[in-house]
Amino acid sequence: MDAQGRGRSEGMDPADQWVLNPETGEYELRPGPAVPGPRRPASYGTDGADATAGGRTRIPGRAVPPQRGRRGAPDDGPPGRRGRRSAQRKPKAKKALLWTGGTMAFVVLAAGVGGYLYLKHLEGNVTTTDVGDAGSSDFKKDEAFNILVIGTDKRTGKGNEGYGDKGSKGHADTTILLHVAKDRSNATALSIPRDLIVDIPDCPTKLEDGTEKVIPGLRGVRFNRSLGESGRDAGCTMRTVKEATGIQPHHFMMADFNAVKTLTTAVDGVDVCLEHPVDDEDSKLKLPAGESKVEGEQALAFVRTRHSFGNQGDLDRIKVQQHFLASLMRKMSSSDTLTSPTKLVKLAEAATEALTVDEAIGKVSTLKDVALELKKVPTKNISFTTVPVKDNPAEKVKATVVVNESKAPEIFDLIKNDVSLTEVKQQKKEEKDAVAARLKGEKAPASEV
Structure with missing residues (x-):
């Protein structure tokens, strides 16, 4: 089960992400960016106690596979900048993809229409x-x-x-x-x-x-x-x-x-x-x-x-x-x-x-x-x-x-x-x-x- 699935099944916010802590070598659940909606509890300890420290929630002794983005790439950028960079990259990548795909579709369509019209021209001869x-x-x-x-x-x-x-x-x-x-x-x-x-x-x-x-x-x-x-x-x-x-x-x-x-x-x-x-x-x-x-x-x-x-x-x-x-x-x-x-x-x-x-x-x-x-x-x-x-x-x-x-x-x-x-x-x-x-x-x- 991925991070979003675990969040839904264990009462966790789906926006939270699992991130590797280089100091401990363990994976920690990092809260995702704030989104509109009901406020959530301040912490999510496994035994009901406050387990937050420095804004992070850690589950000791439990190694969890890294959360992978929608394109399959692990989110392992610097903790303080990762969310902003991802938010900036995705629109640009999406625009580039749409531009490339749209251009290729136009070229293929133009070639198809041009070829069809030329065949019709020859047929008219x-x-x-x-x-x-x-x-x-x-x-x-x-x-x-x-x-x-x-x-x-x-x-x-x-x-x-x-x-x-x-x-x-x-x-x-x-x-x-x-x-x-x-x-x-x-x-x-x-x-x-x-x-x-x-x-x-x-x-x-x-x-x-x-x-x-x-x-x-x-x-x-x-x-x-x-x-x-x-x-x-x-x-x-x-x-x-x-x-x-x-x-x-x-x-x-x-x-x-x-x-x-x-x-x-x-x-x-x-x-x-x-x-x-x-x-x-x-x-x-x-x-x-x-x-x-x-x-x-x-x-x-x-x-x-x-x-x-x-x-x-x-x-x-x-x-x-x-x-x-x-x-x-x-x-x-x-x-x-x-x-x-x-x-x-x-x-x-x-x-x-x-x-x-x-x-x-x-x-x-x-x-x-x-x-x-x-x-x-x-x-x-x-x-x-x-x-x-x-x-x-x-x-x-x-x-x-x-x-x-x-x-x-x-x-x-x-x-x-x-x-x-x-x-x-x-x-x-x-x-x-x-x-x-x-x-x-x-x-x-x-x-x-």
Whole structure:
């Protein structure tokens, strides 16, 4: 029982305190400071006799643990000054505690409100499209997922008026189906050529006034017409991908020319490497052979260039874009970017302003979840490939391509069954190396063959 408890149970004043007498080595009951109320007896002897001496009450032969203050510290200061010092300290300590606690609470609250408001600001940057049942209604973090990444050739935005085809409504110029494995160990980026001949299905489309309109499908047309023409939205492109590959896209992310410029600027440029120098009059790209860093307008010119690579067609441009995107992904996930608050803010602003996504992932919190799931995939295990195609046999002048039915189904099945193309490529390489090793070994005599 503490001093206050003893005071109540033995008729003592709760304000009294037990103090060590340095002369006797014993603890004594010292009267506390006067408080308003009934006067108490002059002394509290254990046998009813006056046991006071020099204003102290002592109980001989009885050692009692020291009285501890409300914070657990023993009151062992000088007898004449202890009460006053304690009375002065407590208000100051209380004020300091209240000030510190209040300040920290304000900082936490301000940070929370500021963070919430900034997320809402980013959310306001993102444009969403209702694609109905063309995609999934929500994002599942514990499942494999497919995101259709669409780069349009829409010329809106500052500085984009000078590029050709000014009247473009934004066709599916660059399209990549990104499959992320369930265990996040790998991902496959499947490029779909814009000049691939496909059948575009009928597309239920939500109009701006909230009504729904079914846009009639087309047979045997270029894939890029699945977006923009006749009011077709990204949901129609998703349906076309499902029709052509059998793979269901769950969500989409769409960006225009500005995305390339702003994203590359946000990460301070993307590294590219050329075997030969390029001086393209059409795209205005001019780069030396070897390594270079491109950003902004130069980066856009790099991904648009066709006449300086390979056979000057879209298929060779796809390969260049795949290398560019791989380099951009490495730069975005690098420690130099992730540890720089300035770069992260610039990247968040650029990405949200450039993106149009389906409503299921339209919230910044969901986009953050998507980004965190993508970050789990090692960049070395991201495989880039293209839909296997061959020249369109119906054309005399080769301008379009069709699916190569002898090779494409294998790729489609691997993606649908969540099989890593990285592992498949590695397995094929090992088998090829094993065959080569056997051919290099000692050969049997011809008579034994």
